[in-house]
Amino acid sequence: MVQYSQAQFDASFGALSDATRRGVLEQLGQGDASITALADRFHMTLTGMKKHIGVLEQAGLVTTQKVGRVRICKLGQRGLEEEAAWIERYRKLWAARFDELDIVVEELKRKDEENGR
């Protein structure tokens, strides 16, 4: 586990309190995007989006890089970890479920064989 300082935690909480910013993180989970593209996507002004990105950047959730005249945003380390953790929890649920399914199906198989198929 990576430890975060209280200040970082506070920054994250603030950053994630906003639906647009959470949306931006989800979007970046699909792939990097320019601030212009994000502004477009979330129907807001470039200035508005820049503000949001600034907050996310401060929290370590997003990093940005200037490529030519465009500023590209990507998930920061913390954002990546959250996305991975979310998927992993979901996967565990299904893995547990399927393990139980195996037991039921094995039983059906046995019955099937007993019935001389």
Place this chain on the structure above:
Amino acid sequence: MDVRKESKAGPTKNRTEVERKSERELVVTRTVNAPARLVFEAWTQADLFRRWWVPKSYGLTLLSCEMDVRVGGQYRLVFRHEGSTMEFFGTYLEVTPHSRLVWTNEEGEDGETGNTVTTVTFDEIEGKTRLVVHDLYPSKEAIDSGSTGALPEALDQLDELLASLGSGTETR
């Protein structure tokens, strides 16, 4: 000491894979070591389904499980969780024996965005069945908030996650 009971299926569990396919789609894949006919049975007979759908390790009680598995038929699952009950229900849109099941998840319906639709395909290859569970959420927000489609355990986990991400922000 770990003495494994070896079954014919082999001691190792098949791998469950999850992919966030798009902002509105989650896909789970898993192989089951049995013909599609039997796997399909376990998905469509309530007395079998209820035995595996809620993993024992999740501490939920399935109070009732009704499934009318035919096109237009309804299903309803009632759970008890920490003193309250939760219901999950919907309609079967497609029922193709041994190969395909499609149902809606209506408990989270809000009238505007529609329901999450779950499609399960059963693909038999050399006596084994490749299962693909595809959830199409009505919106990106639904997938993120867990308001529809997901199961109670998944909801809890989502809530936990959201809490860990954003708790306390309202009062700041």
